[in-house]
Amino acid sequence: MRRSGGISRREVLRWGTTAAAACGLRAAKATGATTPQRPAFRPTLLDTASYAQVDLAPSPAQSQFDETREVLLNLSIDGLLRPFRFREGLPTPGDELGGWYSTDGFAPACTFGQWISALARMYSVTRDRATYAKIDGMIRGYAGTLEPFGKFYQNYRWPGYIYDKLSIGLTDAHVFAHHPTALDVLTRATEIVMPYLPPKAMPHQETPVIAGEDYTRHVWDETYTMPENFFLAWQRTGDRHYYDLARRFLFHEYFDPLSRGENALPGRHAYSHVNALGSAAMAYLAMDDDRYLRAAKNGFGFLQEQSYATGGWGPSEHFVEPGSGALGASLEKDHSSFETPCGSYAHFKLARYLLRITADPAYGDSMEQVLYNTVLGAKHLQPDGRTFYYSDYTFKAAKFYHPDKWPCCSGTLPQIAADYRISAYFRSQRGVYVNLYLPSTLRSNAGGAQVTLRQTTDYPYESSVRLDVTASSPAEFSIYLRIPAWAQGASLAVNGLRDSRKLDAGSFAEVRREWKNGDRIELELPFATRLEPVDAQHPNVVAVVTGPLVLMALRNGDQALGAVTRAMLLSAQHMGPHTHAWVAGSGESALRMKPFLDIQDEGYTAYLKVADA
Numbered sequence: 359m360r361r362s363g364g365i366s367r368r369e370v371l372r373w374g375t376t377a378a379a380a381c382g383l384r385a386a387k388a389t390g391a392t393t394p395q396r397p398a399f400r401p402t403l404l405d406t407a408s409y410a411q412v413d414l415a416p417s418p419a420q421s422q423f424d425e426t427r428e429v430l431l432n433l434s435i436d437g438l439l440r441p442f443r444f445r446e447g448l449p450t451p452g453d454e455l456g457g458w459y460s461t462d463g464f465a466p467a468c469t470f471g472q473w474i475s476a477l478a479r480m481y482s483v484t485r486d487r488a489t490y491a492k493i494d495g496m497i498r499g500y501a502g503t504l505e506p507f508g509k510f511y512q513n514y515r516w517p518g519y520i521y522d523k524l525s526i527g528l529t530d531a532h533v534f535a536h537h538p539t540a541l542d543v544l545t546r547a548t549e550i551v552m553p554y555l556p557p558k559a560m561p562h563q564e565t566p567v568i569a570g571e572d573y574t575r576h577v578w579d580e581t582y583t584m585p586e587n588f589f590l591a592w593q594r595t596g597d598r599h600y601y602d603l604a605r606r607f608l609f610h611e612y613f614d615p616l617s618r619g620e621n622a623l624p625g626r627h628a629y630s631h632v633n634a635l636g637s638a639a640m641a642y643l644a645m646d647d648d649r650y651l652r653a654a655k656n657g658f659g660f661l662q663e664q665s666y667a668t669g670g671w672g673p674s675e676h677f678v679e680p681g682s683g684a685l686g687a688s689l690e691k692d693h694s695s696f697e698t699p700c701g702s703y704a705h706f707k708l709a710r711y712l713l714r715i716t717a718d719p720a721y722g723d724s725m726e727q728v729l730y731n732t733v734l735g736a737k738h739l740q741p742d743g744r745t746f747y748y749s750d751y752t753f754k755a756a757k758f759y760h761p762d763k764w765p766c767c768s769g770t771l772p773q774i775a776a777d778y779r780i781s782a783y784f785r786s787q788r789g790v791y792v793n794l795y796l797p798s799t800l801r802s803n804a805g806g807a808q809v810t811l812r813q814t815t816d817y818p819y820e821s822s823v824r825l826d827v828t829a830s831s832p833a834e835f836s837i838y839l840r841i842p843a844w845a846q847g848a849s850l851a852v853n854g855l856r857d858s859r860k861l862d863a864g865s866f867a868e869v870r871r872e873w874k875n876g877d878r879i880e881l882e883l884p885f886a887t888r889l890e891p892v893d894a895q896h897p898n899v900v901a902v903v904t905g906p907l908v909l910m911a912l913r914n915g916d917q918a919l920g921a922v923t924r925a926m927l928l929s930a931q932h933m934g935p936h937t938h939a940w941v942a943g944s945g946e947s948a949l950r951m952k953p954f955l956d957i958q959d960e961g962y963t964a965y966l967k968v969a970d971a
Contacts, residue, residue, distance in 0.1 A: 396596045399643045402714040404784040404791060407800060409482035409534065412779035415797035415814075418734045418955055419778045426772035427480050429739050430473050431488055435495045438473075441466035442503040445510040457743050457763025464762065465516050470500070472769030474527030479776035482534040493535050497528070501543045508550035517554040518581035521547065523769065525587040529594045541595055548599075556581060559609040562627045580630045582609035585637035589644045601644070604637075613638050616653040621660045624679045628672025629697045632661060633704040639711035651715065658708060662724065667890040667901035667908050668954065668964070669705070669727035670696030670749055683895030688751075689965055693758075695751035699767035702733035703774040706781055713784065713793070719866050722793040722840045725781055729794065730818045731908045735954035739771055746771070749954070751964035754913065757957060783811075789836030791866060795823050795883075805833030809873070818906045818953070819938055821885050827877040837879065838866040842906065845883040852879055887928050889968075898968050902927050902942070902951065909940050909951040913961035920947050921969045 414420040436452025443450045444461040454460040458468050474496055481489040503510070511517045524547055531540040559582040588604035591597070612634060615622040623631065635657045641650040664678055664685055665671045673692045678684035688695060705728050713721040735757075736746040743763025750756060760767070783800045784791035790804055795817040801810050808830040815823040825837070841848045843864035850857050852869060861867045869879060885905035892899045902909040909930060911919060922943075930942035930951060940951040952962070 397593060397601070397644070399593060400646050402643070403717040404714045404786050406710065406714065406780040407783040407785060407802065409479055409776065409779050410485075411801050412782055413799045414779065415799070417797050419729075419775070419796055422734065422736075422771075422775040423480070423483075423778070426476070426739050426775045427484075427489070429741050430477055430772055431492055432741060433473075435492075435499055438467075438470060438496060439499045439503065442470075442500060442510055445512075445514075446503050446505060447509065448503060455743060455764055457765065459743070459764040463764075465519070465766075466514075467510075468516070468520060468766060469523070469764060469769030470496070471520070471523030471525065471527035472773055475523070475530040476769075476772035476776055478527070478530040478534040478537075479773070483776065483779065490535055493531050493537060497531060497537055497540055497543055500524075501539065501546070504543070504546050504550060506550065508554060511551060511554040514554070515578050516580075517551055518579045518584055521551040521555075522580070522584045522587055525584075525591055529587070529591050533594055544591065544595075545597075548603075557606075559584075559607045559611075561609075561611060562630060580627075580633075581607055582612065583630055583633045583637060585609075586633075586640045589637070589640040592644070604641070604644070608637065608641055609634055613641075613650060613653040616656045616660075617649040619652075619656055621680060623657065623660050623664075623677040626677050628675050628677050629700045629704055631677070632657075632671075632701065632708060635708050636704065636711060639708065639715070642715070643711075654708065654712060655716075658712060658721075658724075661705075664893075666695065666751055666892065666964070667903055668696070668731035668749065668751070669724060670698065670701065670732050670751070672696060672701060681894070683893055686892040686896030686899050689753055689892065689899065691752060693750045693752055693755070694748040695964075696732060696749040697767065698732050698736055698746060698749045699771035699774060702728050703770035703777075706774060706777060710781055717786075717791075717866070719793075719840045719864060720843065723842050723864070726794060726818075726842065726906050729778070729781075730906050731954050733771075733774060735957065736771060739768060743768065753963050753965065753967075755910075755962050755964055757959070788868075789838065789870070791838040791840070792825065793840050805829075805835035805873070807831045807833035809833065809835075811837070816936070817883075819932075820935070821883045821905060823881040823883070825879040825881070827873045827879075828875050829873050832872050832874045834870070834872045836868050836870040837873075838868050839879070839881055841865050841867050842883065844886070844888070844903075844905065846886065847884045848882060850879060850881045853877055854880075887930050889924060889927055892965055899965050900924075900927070900968055901965050902930055904930065904932075904940070907953045908964065910954055910957060910962040910964050911942075911966055912950045912952060912957075913963055915961065919949070919963060919966065922949065922966050923970050924968050925970075927966065927968065 434452050437455045440450050440452055440454060441461045458464040474493060477489055477493050528540045528544040531537040562580060584607045585604040588600045592600035612622050635654050638650045638654040661671055673688035674694050675697050706725055709721040709725050732749055737757050739745055744759040745765050745768040747760035747765055747767045782794040782796055782798055784793055790802060790811060795815055797813060797815055799810060799812045810828040812826045817823055841861050841863055845863050848861040887904045889900040890903055891897045926943045930940045933939045933941055938952060938956040942949040942951060
């Protein structure tokens with residue numbers, strides 16, 4: 359995994375182009391230059407609500423937030439800092455966390471920056487002292503490990519990967535936790551990593567290290583994901599050096615064909631290349647260059663063309679060749695169907711960018727699909743580092759933990775658990791957009807008034823959603839309701855009076871009026887059961903979908919499921935209000951079915967082979 363011995367300073371500095379950027383960052387600090395005015399990015403049609411504006415009611419989404427936060431708060435600071443201290447030759451009190459994170463692990467300290475990021479977002483929600491204290495201890499402790507030669511990165515496989523996570527963690531700590539030294543630490547961290555980065559984004563190449571070969575020529579790293587967070591650092595600090603670094607690492611080998619409508623996904627590592635599309639979206643906003651928007655939109659379109667019914671993608675962490683039948687073939691024995699927390703985090707982030715830019719509700723539909731059928735069903739993150747990594751969509755599927763502790767998904771799960779809030783509601787000059795149907799409360803300004811919008815629902819199990827309005831004074835503004843593409847025949851009522859207009863599936867329905875205290879909207883999104891084939895080459899291998907939910911057939915051990923027909927699957931009935939189970943067929947051949955988020959330790963089958971054409 360790692361070449362023995364160290365890299366000389368001379369070897370490291372051969373990347374001459376990195377020196378100028380490092381010197382520029384250092385010079386700006388040394389001269390005491392004032393922070394430049396923050397740059398203006400291209401405006402978007404929609405803005406997200408802030409973390410602090412949204413409260414989640416008791417629900418699986420809020421439970422995941424609470425559980426992941428509790429795990430992070432209880433991690434030892436010394437344990438978290440141990441890989442940095444060890445690789446810098448400093449004293450190493452405390453115990454190893456183990457797994458990927460440990461000093462001799464696959465990627466030492468790999469999730470440190472992501473955990474700072476998650477805690478900063480969580481602090482913006484909770485404002486509690488324990489969360490801030492953890493952020494402060496991590497940042498100050500990490501700062502104490504920084505020295506000019508960056509020993510941490512010597513013989514390290516993932517310098518760009520680790521730095522990228524540190525970057526978002528430190529700027530999030532600055533923005534959401536108002537940490538006083540986070541940006542100074544980011545400046546130092548950036549100077550130190552520069553000599554260890556290549557001159558441009560390098561493609562991902564999963565080849566073993568060859569003994570004696572120059573380690574820095576290996577491209578396991580994911581430098582092509584870095585521009586997004588460099589652009590964010592520029593936006594948040596006004597420091598032009600981050601903008602220059604973002605441009606330097608834009609992955610044109612990937613973005614250029616996508617911008618031309620060519621599918622550049624097959625064969626690539628799935629999660630990191632969806633994550634990289636976030637850099638394309640940010641490049642469009644920062645540089646006002648339409649080719650990056652085309653790359654992001656086309657990439658997302660190609661992604662959806664090879665997604666499972668759950669919204670997951672990337673069996674064995676790689677994209678498949680269109681028209682090859684590889685997605686269907688993966689169901690036979692590939693239990694690593696979707697890299698769930700990481701993939702969901704990247705998917706939500708990209709869909710959120712595109713929804714803000716275009717106001718197209720299809721991106722909201724995709725968030726809903728991934729939310730309810732993948733990441734909310736992840737097994738709980740455990741204090742000992744056991745982490746849910748893959749969703750399994752095979753014919754003999756089960757939920758399981760990754761064999762190694764603290765893998766990458768232990769970093770993204772807390773981040774996405776915090777981000778449900780900023781994915782649920784959006785804003786425009788005309789009003790509020792309700793994107794995700796979650797029991798929650800939004801506090802916002804609209805029509806010149808302080809407005810609270812309270813959402814009450816048992817969605818996705820039931821088809822009705824109620825929204826109650828409280829306003830500091832009567833105010834005219836619009837409430838936009840996402841009508842999913844599958845919701846044919848949707849209807850709404852305001853204050854008990856049925857709205858007679860047709861609500862188009864796949865749209866945002868605008869309700870504009872003068873809103874007052876006590877006003878309410880009742881939305882009905884009729885669920886219909888449908889069958890979705892895994893791909894065109896396997897038309898008789900189908901998933902059962904009702905409304906937003908994929909229904910998984912429960913298995914009894916290794917016992918094979920009996921023959922099923924389309925008519926039988928389409929007859930699936932919800933077993934009653936406030937239950938999370940369905941049944942298809944009757945008698946001994948009946949199939950019991952549950953959504954992914956309600957499956958615990960049962961065996962299940964995500965796709966079924968139907969006996970009739």
